[in-house]
Amino acid sequence: MxxxxxxxxxxxxxxxxxxxxENGLPFSTEEEGDVxxxxxxxxxxxxxxxxxxxxAYARNGEKVAILAVDPSSPxxxxxxxxxxxxxxxxxxxxxxxxxxxxxxxxxxxxPSVVADMVAVLKECGWKRIIIETVGSGQAxxxxxxxxxxxMLVEAPGMGDAIQSEKAxxxxxxxxxxxxxxxxxxADETAANINSALSAGSKSIPVMQVSSHTxxxxxxxxxxxxxxxxxGISRAQWQERLASQWMRKMSHHPNLDSILDKLESSQISIKxxxxxxxxxE
Amino acid sequence: xxxxxxxxxxxxxxxxxxxxxxVVARALRDAGHEVIYTGLRRTPEQIVRTVIDEDAQFLGLSxxxxxxxxxxxxxxxxxxxxxxxxxxxxxxxxxxxxxxPALFEAGIKxxxxxxxxxxxxxxxxxxxxxKDDAGCGAESDWHWGD
Ligand SMILES: Nc1nc2c(ncn2[C@@H]2O[C@H](COP(=O)(O)OP(=O)(O)O)[C@@H](O)[C@H]2O)c(=O)[nH]1
Ligand SMILES: [Mg+2]
Numbered sequence: 001m002x003x004x005x006x007x008x009x010x011x012x013x014x015x016x017x018x019x020x021x022e023n024g025l026p027f028s029t030e031e032e033g034d035v036x037x038x039x040x041x042x043x044x045x046x047x048x049x050x051x052x053x054x055x056a057y058a059r060n061g062e063k064v065a066i067l068a069v070d071p072s073s074p075x076x077x078x079x080x081x082x083x084x085x086x087x088x089x090x091x092x093x094x095x096x097x098x099x100x101x102x103x104x105x106x107x108x109x110x111p112s113v114v115a116d117m118v119a120v121l122k123e124c125g126w127k128r129i130i131i132e133t134v135g136s137g138q139a140x141x142x143x144x145x146x147x148x149x150x151m152l153v154e155a156p157g158m159g160d161a162i163q164s165e166k167a168x169x170x171x172x173x174x175x176x177x178x179x180x181x182x183x184x185x186a187d188e189t190a191a192n193i194n195s196a197l198s199a200g201s202k203s204i205p206v207m208q209v210s211s212h213t214x215x216x217x218x219x220x221x222x223x224x225x226x227x228x229x230x231g232i233s234r235a236q237w238q239e240r241l242a243s244q245w246m247r248k249m250s251h252h253p254n255l256d257s258i259l260d261k262l263e264s265s266q267i268s269i270k271x272x273x274x275x276x277x278x279x280e
Numbered sequence: 281x282x283x284x285x286x287x288x289x290x291x292x293x294x295x296x297x298x299x300x301x302x303v304v305a306r307a308l309r310d311a312g313h314e315v316i317y318t319g320l321r322r323t324p325e326q327i328v329r330t331v332i333d334e335d336a337q338f339l340g341l342s343x344x345x346x347x348x349x350x351x352x353x354x355x356x357x358x359x360x361x362x363x364x365x366x367x368x369x370x371x372x373x374x375x376x377x378x379x380x381p382a383l384f385e386a387g388i389k390x391x392x393x394x395x396x397x398x399x400x401x402x403x404x405x406x407x408x409x410x411k412d413d414a415g416c417g418a419e420s421d422w423h424w425g426d
Contacts, residue, residue: 012363015335023283077284078309084330085319091326098333102284102314 001025006124011097014124018099021116031122034228037110037147039135044155045179046132047086048211054087056221057128058095065097065126066090067117069110069133072102079103083132097126110142112247118146144172144236145243149228151175154193156185170200171235174227181208181215252276285409287338290318290327292355293347300394301342304372307398308340308405324351328358331367338405339416341388343373353386356416360387365417368408370424372396387416390424 001020005013021027036053038046050066057064068083081100084090090098103111110133121129133143135152144150152173176197178190186208193206205223209216232240249255258275261267267275289305291298298320305315316334318327331339339359341352352371359367370390371383380391390404404424413420 011329012332012335015333019286019335072284072314073309076310076312078312079284079314080305080309080317081314082317082319084316088319088326090333091318091322091329100314100316100334104284 001027003120003124006120009125014097014120014126015099017120017124018117021120022101022113024113025116027116027119027123029119029123031119031127033118033122033127033129034149035118035129035131035147036224037131037133037143037150038153039133039143039150040153040155041135041158044153044158045211046134046153047083049153049177049179049209050083050130050132051087051089052209052211052214052217053130053221053224054096054098055089055093056217058089058093061095062128063095063097063126064128064130065099065121067099067101067114067121067129067131069101069103069114069131071134072104077104097121110146112145112243112250115146115243142239142243144239148232149174149224150236151177151224153177153179154189155180156183156189170197170202170204171233172239173204174230175220175223176204176206177220178206178208179211182210182213249276284312284314285338285405286314286316286334286336287340287405288316288318288327288331288334288336289340289342290322290330291320291342292322292324292327292351293343293345294321295343295345295347296320297344298342300344300373301340304340304342304392304398304401307401311398311402311405313405324354324358327355328362328364331359332362332364337366337368337409339367339369341369341371343371343375346374348373348375348383349379352383352388356387360417366415368414369416370401370404370408384421384423387418389414389416389422 001017003017006017040046054064054066070079070081072079079102083100087098090096118129131147150173176193178186190206190208197204207220207223209220258272262272287308289301291301305317308315318330356369359365369388371388372392375391389408392401408414
């Protein structure tokens with residue numbers, strides 16, 4: 001793949017490279033970067049928050065790339081990608097690059113190609129990368145496979161996810177953001193989250209921001225850098241490993257023939273695993 | 281499965297009505313395409329930037345405000361100047377018949393009035409996608425319909 005144009009700053013060159021990778025060309029890089037994963041229920045204001053963060057980085061003269069991931073329809077295979085609606089700054093500022101990504105055939109909220117798209121961005125000089133993804137139970141954990149810093153977004157009146165389905169997410173999350181602090185009930189939401197967290201052993205900052213007024217965004221930017229310095233947790237490493245493992249499996253050259261044999265009862269699961277490991 | 285087409289649906293101009301654009305966006309999604317919806321009141325420059333960032337093959341422009349006569353050709357011109365003359369552009373909304381020849385001349389390849397069925401739009405998309413001279417910067421004067 002020819003990245004010369006993209007490295008020299010051509011947005012079209014970058015976009016076309018990202019498409020090649022999205023369509024299946026593997027890519028990896030040794031280049032480093034800071035990848036922030038933002039997850040949370042639909043409507044909590046993730047896209048508005050991403051817009052605010054991107055503007056804050058751009059104001060500091062920093063380039064920032066955004067990947068906004070939304071699910072493909074399992075029926076038609078198509079997708080409606082509407083995050084740009086809330087990210088007008090991406091159309092205006094040369095320091096901001098924004099790309100919508102559909103999950104295509106993959107079940108998780110973050111398809112495995114996203115890791116390779118992130119690699120393309122890093123390789124082309126986009127070191128600060130934000131990934132927005134819809135939280136949907138277990139699947140959202142896959143963001144840990146690509147992001148260095150994970151932010152869970154909540155909002156008043158949306159129910160809080162910490163209490164309910166997402167036991168375990170606390171292991172992976174670095175910052176919890178209560179967005180819409182301009183609305184009534186934000187204090188209460190933050191207090192509820194804090195008291196739920198106090199039962200656990202990990203201390204996670206809970207920050208209030210308003211993506212409408214911009215309140216709290218500066219503090220959030222600082223907090224992101226602080227937690228980024230503290231490195232990647234064991235639980236995060238486990239997600240990274242699991243995701244790469246899955247990827248390896250779904251790209252295994254003999255996957256089809258092994259599935260054929262399983263389907264026709266020629267082999268057991270145990271034998272299939274040995275075949276995949278090349279030990280038959 | 282074939283790689284989905286990427287289609288940007290945008291609304292230049294100042295009118296605040298996006299129901300029609302949203303209906304088209306959903307119909308295209310249901311036909312298996314990846315549709316990037318940009319929201320209201322985007323400038324031609326912003327729309328072209330979106331098309332480039334998203335590496336879209338198609339761009340659908342919607343206008344109800346009479347802005348089409350000036351803004352649609354401007355978008356086509358900017359696309360050509362930005363090396364993305366391969367992008368196929370179609371228009372929708374309220375566009376008088378008398379205005380259409382000039383828009384085709386500018387590089388718009390189809391114009392759909394209110395009440396167009398999604399089948400018609402999808403037929404256009406698949407026909408145009410199979411052609412190699414349907415881009416807004418192509419020399420050919422092919423366009424959809426008569
Ligand atoms: N009052 C208020 N509304 C917000 C705020 N942030 C986002 N919203 C609104 O919440 C809705 C969903 O926002 P969006 O960013 O699309 O949420 P997402 O689905 O999580 O990406 C929109 O109507 C926003 O205008 C905020 O800080 N305060
Ligand atoms: Mg969003």
